[in-house]
Amino acid sequence: MATELLTLDEARRRMLTNTIVLGSESAPLCEAEGRVLRRDIVTTLPWPRFDHSTMDGYAIATSDLVGDGPFVLEVRGESAAGAPWREAIPNTSCRIFTGAPLPLGADAVVPQEHVRREGSHVHFRSAPRKGAFIRACGEDLAIGETAMTAGKRLTPGACVLAAMLDADAVMVSKVPSVALLPTGAELYKLGAKTPHGIPESISYGISALATQARAKARTYPIVPDDRDATTAAIERAFADADLVVTIGGVSVGDHDHVRAALSDVGASLDFFRVAIKPGKPLAFGRRGDKLFVGLPGNPSSAMVTFALFVMPLLRAMQGDLAPFGPRTKARLATPVARSNDRLEVARASFQFESDGVLEARAHSQQASGAATSLAGSDGLILVPAGAEPAPVGLVVDAHRWADF
Numbered sequence: 001m002a003t004e005l006l007t008l009d010e011a012r013r014r015m016l017t018n019t020i021v022l023g024s025e026s027a028p029l030c031e032a033e034g035r036v037l038r039r040d041i042v043t044t045l046p047w048p049r050f051d052h053s054t055m056d057g058y059a060i061a062t063s064d065l066v067g068d069g070p071f072v073l074e075v076r077g078e079s080a081a082g083a084p085w086r087e088a089i090p091n092t093s094c095r096i097f098t099g100a101p102l103p104l105g106a107d108a109v110v111p112q113e114h115v116r117r118e119g120s121h122v123h124f125r126s127a128p129r130k131g132a133f134i135r136a137c138g139e140d141l142a143i144g145e146t147a148m149t150a151g152k153r154l155t156p157g158a159c160v161l162a163a164m165l166d167a168d169a170v171m172v173s174k175v176p177s178v179a180l181l182p183t184g185a186e187l188y189k190l191g192a193k194t195p196h197g198i199p200e201s202i203s204y205g206i207s208a209l210a211t212q213a214r215a216k217a218r219t220y221p222i223v224p225d226d227r228d229a230t231t232a233a234i235e236r237a238f239a240d241a242d243l244v245v246t247i248g249g250v251s252v253g254d255h256d257h258v259r260a261a262l263s264d265v266g267a268s269l270d271f272f273r274v275a276i277k278p279g280k281p282l283a284f285g286r287r288g289d290k291l292f293v294g295l296p297g298n299p300s301s302a303m304v305t306f307a308l309f310v311m312p313l314l315r316a317m318q319g320d321l322a323p324f325g326p327r328t329k330a331r332l333a334t335p336v337a338r339s340n341d342r343l344e345v346a347r348a349s350f351q352f353e354s355d356g357v358l359e360a361r362a363h364s365q366q367a368s369g370a371a372t373s374l375a376g377s378d379g380l381i382l383v384p385a386g387a388e389p390a391p392v393g394l395v396v397d398a399h400r401w402a403d404f
Helices: 007-019 156-164 203-213 227-240 258-263 297-316 372-376
Strands: 024-028 055-058 071-079 092-096 108-111 116-118 119-126 146-148 170-172 177-183 216-219 243-249 268-271 283-287 290-295 329-332 343-352 358-361 379-385 394-401
Touching: 007 268, 007 283, 007 297, 055 071, 146 156, 156 372, 177 203, 177 227, 203 216, 203 243, 227 243, 227 258, 227 290, 243 297, 258 283, 258 290, 290 297, 297 343, 297 372, 297 379, 329 379, 343 372, 343 394, 358 394
Parallel strands: 071 092, 177 216, 177 243, 243 290, 329 358
Antiparallel strands: 024 170, 055 092, 055 108, 071 119, 116 119, 268 283, 283 290, 329 394, 343 358, 343 379, 379 394
16 A cells, blocks of 8 residues: 555556446436446437528529529429428429428528529529538438547436437446445534534435435435444445545544554555645555545535546546536635645636636635535636645636536
8 A cells, every 4th residue: 555645647647547447238318318328329320411401492403404593493392301292303303491401403502591482483583503502411311420429428418419319218328326434422413412512414424425426325314433433334334335435534533443444354555645735645445346535524625626536537437538626717816825745726716807717716714624615616626736825826727626
């Protein structure tokens, strides 16, 4: 087990290197949004399925038009979406509507605003180019073409495409199951107030983030500060879940039993400290095909480490080829106190300024146990270590909570 203080990038690299990708299952398309596709979707029919008009107007064959115009053509037939006109009649036009198949032989559409209709004839000044106002069969996707690649998360737009390709079910990754184990003798279940105790709160934020990563989290009963009880709880959790996440008890204090309990159940730790603030006591390991993450016990530390480390881990477990959420750049609007030897992860509010630059305002309350800045922040900023406070105007990496 590594005992050195790992950087953010090195710790995440180690976690993802040890990721165990879950199996796959068929899911109805109506329930697949946000899931990771595990099998390429290959077209068996072209899209569009047929040549069709993109405008209301008149379908014509450009070869029928001789000279520079103006032109006059008789109108024969009508083609509407779902009710096509197929007959090919030389030197005529066909009334056509948006989405309707082209009549045989037609290769252009004259929009209705470009013609004058007089009885059974249309008049127009100039010849359209071949293919005008037509979407050709197979223009988007040819038969045998890969429409969507495995490893991509299904967006709402991807679900539309899958439906267009008549895929009523898709093969996706199984949903990771996460066991959350809050630890600490001082904690009590909401509503069960005890003297000198505090309500267990962190699991509610962690569960919300896990759901955002399309995982299913279950919070187990609070684990007291006892090695045997901690061992039993972790053993139970490993039997139930793909990922076991403890909250608190992972450091080196006399009442921190998580690491010893992990050894008791035969789990191995890869590392347990990272060079970030807050969030230094973070542990990662595995037992067989199950993974383990030990979070710090303070609310902000737990939320920060879960967002930065466990969210990409959960996505990687689903076979997501892009497990990290998007990060952006933000300009500091306020100085930020920072550590001399650890990456400072500060809770901040974001706002676009008149020059179009995203500015970040770090909240004044950055204590590990503070929840007010969690509730009031838009996301996190990553401020490099330094001996002096980070100055106004410094450009840093930023993550929105919604993007993790």
